[in-house]
Amino acid sequence: MSESDTELAKDLGLLSALTIGIGTMIGAGIFVLPGVAASTAGPVVVVSFLIGGAIALVNALSVSELGTAMPKAGGGYYYVNRALGPLFGSIAGLGDWVGLAFASAFYSIGFGQYLATLVPIPGLLFLSEVQVGALVAGAVFVGVNYVGAKETGGVQTVIVTLLLAILTLFAVQGWLSFDFATLLGDGGVAPLGYGAILPGTALVFVSFLGYAKIATVAEELKNPGRNLPLAIVGSVLIVTVLYAILVSIMLGVVPWPELSQSAPLTQATQVAFPGGFAGIAVTVVTLGALLATASSANASILASARINFAMGRDRIVTNWLNEIHPSYATPYRSILVTGGIIVVFIAALGRDIEVLAKAASVLHLVVYALMNAALIVFRETDPEYDPAFRVPLYPLTPALGIVLSLGLLAFVGQEELLLSAVFVVGAIVWYLVYARRNTERRGLLGQFILDRGGDLPDPVVGAAAAVSPNGSGRSEDRPTTMVAVSNPRTEQALVTLGAALAKHEGGRLLATHVVQIPDQTSLEAAAAQRGRISQTSDRLLADARTDAEQFDVPIETQTVLSHEGFAEVFDVAREHGVDRLVIGHGGAKLAGGRVRSRLDELTHDLPCDVLVFDGQEFDPSEILLPTAGGHSSDLSAEVARALQATVGATVSVLHVADDRDEGRVFLEEWASDHELDDVELLVETGDVETAIGEAAANRSLVLVGATERGLLSRVVGESLTLSVLDEMETSVLLAERPRPRSLRERLFGRAKSAN
Amino acid sequence: MHLFDHLLVPVADERDAVATADALTPHLEAVDRITAVHVVQKAGGAVDKAPLVKRQQDGIELLAAVERALWDEDVVVRTRIAYGRNVAATIVDAALETDATAIAFRSRGGNRLVRWLSGDTAVRLVSNPDIPVVSLGTSDGSTTGAAPNNRARGDEVRG
Numbered sequence: 026m027s028e029s030d031t032e033l034a035k036d037l038g039l040l041s042a043l044t045i046g047i048g049t050m051i052g053a054g055i056f057v058l059p060g061v062a063a064s065t066a067g068p069v070v071v072v073s074f075l076i077g078g079a080i081a082l083v084n085a086l087s088v089s090e091l092g093t094a095m096p097k098a099g100g101g102y103y104y105v106n107r108a109l110g111p112l113f114g115s116i117a118g119l120g121d122w123v124g125l126a127f128a129s130a131f132y133s134i135g136f137g138q139y140l141a142t143l144v145p146i147p148g149l150l151f152l153s154e155v156q157v158g159a160l161v162a163g164a165v166f167v168g169v170n171y172v173g174a175k176e177t178g179g180v181q182t183v184i185v186t187l188l189l190a191i192l193t194l195f196a197v198q199g200w201l202s203f204d205f206a207t208l209l210g211d212g213g214v215a216p217l218g219y220g221a222i223l224p225g226t227a228l229v230f231v232s233f234l235g236y237a238k239i240a241t242v243a244e245e246l247k248n249p250g251r252n253l254p255l256a257i258v259g260s261v262l263i264v265t266v267l268y269a270i271l272v273s274i275m276l277g278v279v280p281w282p283e284l285s286q287s288a289p290l291t292q293a294t295q296v297a298f299p300g301g302f303a304g305i306a307v308t309v310v311t312l313g314a315l316l317a318t319a320s321s322a323n324a325s326i327l328a329s330a331r332i333n334f335a336m337g338r339d340r341i342v343t344n345w346l347n348e349i350h351p352s353y354a355t356p357y358r359s360i361l362v363t364g365g366i367i368v369v370f371i372a373a374l375g376r377d378i379e380v381l382a383k384a385a386s387v388l389h390l391v392v393y394a395l396m397n398a399a400l401i402v403f404r405e406t407d408p409e410y411d412p413a414f415r416v417p418l419y420p421l422t423p424a425l426g427i428v429l430s431l432g433l434l435a436f437v438g439q440e441e442l443l444l445s446a447v448f449v450v451g452a453i454v455w456y457l458v459y460a461r462r463n464t465e466r467r468g469l470l471g472q473f474i475l476d477r478g479g480d481l482p483d484p485v486v487g488a489a490a491a492v493s494p495n496g497s498g499r500s501e502d503r504p505t506t507m508v509a510v511s512n513p514r515t516e517q518a519l520v521t522l523g524a525a526l527a528k529h530e531g532g533r534l535l536a537t538h539v540v541q542i543p544d545q546t547s548l549e550a551a552a553a554q555r556g557r558i559s560q561t562s563d564r565l566l567a568d569a570r571t572d573a574e575q576f577d578v579p580i581e582t583q584t585v586l587s588h589e590g591f592a593e594v595f596d597v598a599r600e601h602g603v604d605r606l607v608i609g610h611g612g613a614k615l616a617g618g619r620v621r622s623r624l625d626e627l628t629h630d631l632p633c634d635v636l637v638f639d640g641q642e643f644d645p646s647e648i649l650l651p652t653a654g655g656h657s658s659d660l661s662a663e664v665a666r667a668l669q670a671t672v673g674a675t676v677s678v679l680h681v682a683d684d685r686d687e688g689r690v691f692l693e694e695w696a697s698d699h700e701l702d703d704v705e706l707l708v709e710t711g712d713v714e715t716a717i718g719e720a721a722a723n724r725s726l727v728l729v730g731a732t733e734r735g736l737l738s739r740v741v742g743e744s745l746t747l748s749v750l751d752e753m754e755t756s757v758l759l760a761e762r763p764r765p766r767s768l769r770e771r772l773f774g775r776a777k778s779a780n
Numbered sequence: 781m782h783l784f785d786h787l788l789v790p791v792a793d794e795r796d797a798v799a800t801a802d803a804l805t806p807h808l809e810a811v812d813r814i815t816a817v818h819v820v821q822k823a824g825g826a827v828d829k830a831p832l833v834k835r836q837q838d839g840i841e842l843l844a845a846v847e848r849a850l851w852d853e854d855v856v857v858r859t860r861i862a863y864g865r866n867v868a869a870t871i872v873d874a875a876l877e878t879d880a881t882a883i884a885f886r887s888r889g890g891n892r893l894v895r896w897l898s899g900d901t902a903v904r905l906v907s908n909p910d911i912p913v914v915s916l917g918t919s920d921g922s923t924t925g926a927a928p929n930n931r932a933r934g935d936e937v938r939g
Contacts, residue, residue: 036822036824041825098832098833173829176823176827177823177824179825182825242827245831245832324827327827327829330830334833349834355829356834
């Protein structure tokens with residue numbers, strides 16, 4: 026059930042993905058912008074469209090590569106956040122989000138313009154009639170998304186096919202009325218000079234934003250390795266050709282200075298079609314325009330919900346936004362907030378469609394530039410980066426993407442740049458005051474710079490360190506003891522143990538509730554779980570908090586959903602840079618008989634010191650510490666010392682030797698090496714298991730360090746030879762330290778990243 | 781084979797998970813197995829209303845809540861997430877696929893407008909079933925799921 030059902034859930038095929046892209050883009054470039062664009066550049070504006078298409082294509086190649094490497098919700102935001110870190114992630118995420126809101130406001134205004142040609146709309150207060158129409162339309166789009174319109178792939182394909190049919194009809198009839206003299210007009214191809222081409226591109230670039238929306242649903246795409254690049258690059262190529270042809274025809278039908286600023290295609294249709302058909306044709310074209318702008322706005326609202334989700338997942342914004350409505354099954358809060366922004370934009374800026382178009386473009390261009398930089402960072406620093414589609418001519422293509430995206434900004438106009446700068450600065454402030462304390466994931470670039478602290482100039486390293494996330498201001502430098510709690514019966518024992526150890530070294534406690542779930546969906550999806558914590562989890566972790574507070578140890582809690590239990594605990598420990606992990610024996614068995622080989626591998630590569638507690642109640646008053654040396658007994662000695670200091674434990678060290686005198690010499694030396702003062706030294710001869718069993722009888726806890734590596738794996742595999750431990754009434758604490766070599770590597774690695 | 785040998789229990793949201801488990805508890809001696817299912821509604825080729833991964837996570841969570849609520853009971857609990865355009869049809873399909881003997885569900889109530897807008901799964905589930913369907917009541921007779929009472933009782937049961 027697991028694999029195939031999850032695959033079933035991804036029901037967006039190539040055609041669907043293409044129609045998302047084309048459907049979103051077609052609305053702006055043909056129905057809304059030609060009039061305004063022609064008035065800024067003249068007939069040569071066709072070239073503006075072609076250049077816009079070319080810039081979009083370069084970026085589309087990069088989006089495709091990143092999308093096939095990481096088919097994740099959120100698109101541009103996700104890649105930037107992963108590569109360049111959460112500061113730039115915040116800029117990309119909020120920029121993309123607000124950019125989509127600008128675009129939606131723009132599409133709504135376009136809708137309003139065509140609506141005004143069909144029905145009379147009154148102006149209201151400071152709002153023009155178009156704005157009123159746009160506000161009504163925007164409110165309807167948001168309302169429909171709030172309730173969750175039941176749309177199907179079929180409807181979407183029909184809409185796009187219908188639009189293409191309408192446009193083809195116009196193209197054919199328009200071609201018949203096409204006149205070169207009209208196209209060239211009095212001033213030739215470039216009456217306003219060739220210098221007007223690029224400002225024209227800056228204006229019409231909003232027509233090419235649709236392809237990025239395909240990337241925001243990459244996570245839901247069938248076979249993304251193939252379909253994502255085909256849909257993204259394909260939709261850009263198709264609409265670029267369409268724009269060039271249709272805008273040329275429009276300008277050959279109506280002279281450019283006369284082309285309508287608000288409903289250009291209606292006007293061109295009126296002129297192109299012969300008298301009797303003009304009325305019908307105009308109505309059809311107008312309805313097509315309404316359909317096109319509505320579907321563009323709709324796709325933008327859906328795309329912003331994906332970006333919010335991705336940002337919430339990384340805690341750049343609160344996950345509260347992403348709550349799903351219990352009856353409508355929609356991310357209603359995200360939709361309402363986005364809708365609110367759209368309405369404000371329509372009301373405040375809707376009089377000038379240019380401002381909305383350019384502001385949307387600027388923010389997207391900033392995101393594209395960051396995304397191209399992200400691509401370079403992935404290729405250069407991440408050995409696991411493995412996209413199915415690779416941009417040709419690397420590193421030229423992404424570099425060109427950065428240059429073209431930032432270069433186009435120069436032609437946008439100051440007002441829009443300023444407006445967009447406000448949002449970028451706002452995103453930075455947002456990161457510094459909110460996201461920095463909440464997000465934990467550091468970008469590859471920051472990691473790369475900090476890892477090479479010595480080789481790079483100090484200001485660079487300093488800057489990277491200064492903007493690194495610190496995750497709720499928590500003291501990341503403190504040693505961290507992670508306690509994996511899953512069973513309310515052993516929670517107190519484990520947390521008490523963890524808290525005692527954390528207190529001794531001035532560390533902090535991380536209580537992790539591992540909720541084991543059946544094999545249903547990818548581990549990845551389960552591991553990404555955040556936010557809402559169920560009642561049981563809440564209570565369990567609240568208990569943990571109370572228990573830890575009695576030791577006055579700082580504690581954090583989290584819930585992890587997993588179907589791999591034990592392995593997941595290791596992953597979480599690794600991810601959080603945990604120094605010591607405390608689990609219950611039941612926890613060690615969580616994984617049951619599943620994928621034994623993988624487990625063996627896991628337990629031979631411990632993420633940190635691991636303590637496995639087997640018992641109901643943690644009572645460290647009388648500790649027995651059997652030792653035969655070995656590096657894991659270093660750990661048990663440390664634990665014993667910590668318990669002596671924090672809870673006043675009495676410790677007896679036991680060594681079983683062949684010769685009593687040699688045994689005593691060994692034990693005294695071992696105890697002093699490990700700074701164990703005030704301990705009782707017991708030396709026995711004979712059978713190890715019997716000796717341990719007898720000594721343990723009147724003690725409350727047996728603390729065993731693994732004498733050879735792999736003790737833990739044998740516990741998990743239930744082939745522990747020290748069967749005596751299983752039969753004892755006394756609680757047992759097993760301590761295993763990772764192999765010395767990997768430990769040194771780990772310390773080395775951490776020392777670098779702690780800079 | 782008895783009617784209640786293997787119940788398929790659809791669960792829609794978190795509140796529903798707790799309430800459904802509560803509603804089932806008094807009847808468990810007659811039940812051997814329970815398969816709790818959460819349906820993620822798909823758009824079938826259009827962009828979904830909500831992010832897929834978010835809904836999968838929510839599904840995992842609320843199914844885990846059902847499992848925990850029935851943890852101490854003498855019944856085998858399995859869970860699964862199903863995907864489909866039509867929630868009612870997907871529930872019936874899941875029941876047939878898992879060889880359930882009956883579907884037991886708790887109507888979530890809701891006013892007429894919500895039912896109309898969100899499509900009333902309860903009505904479609906019982907109107908033309910391929911498999912016996914049991915509508916679970918709550919012990920206080922309310923089907924609208926007045927949350928505070930149900931939750932308090934749920935806590936006692938599991939606490």
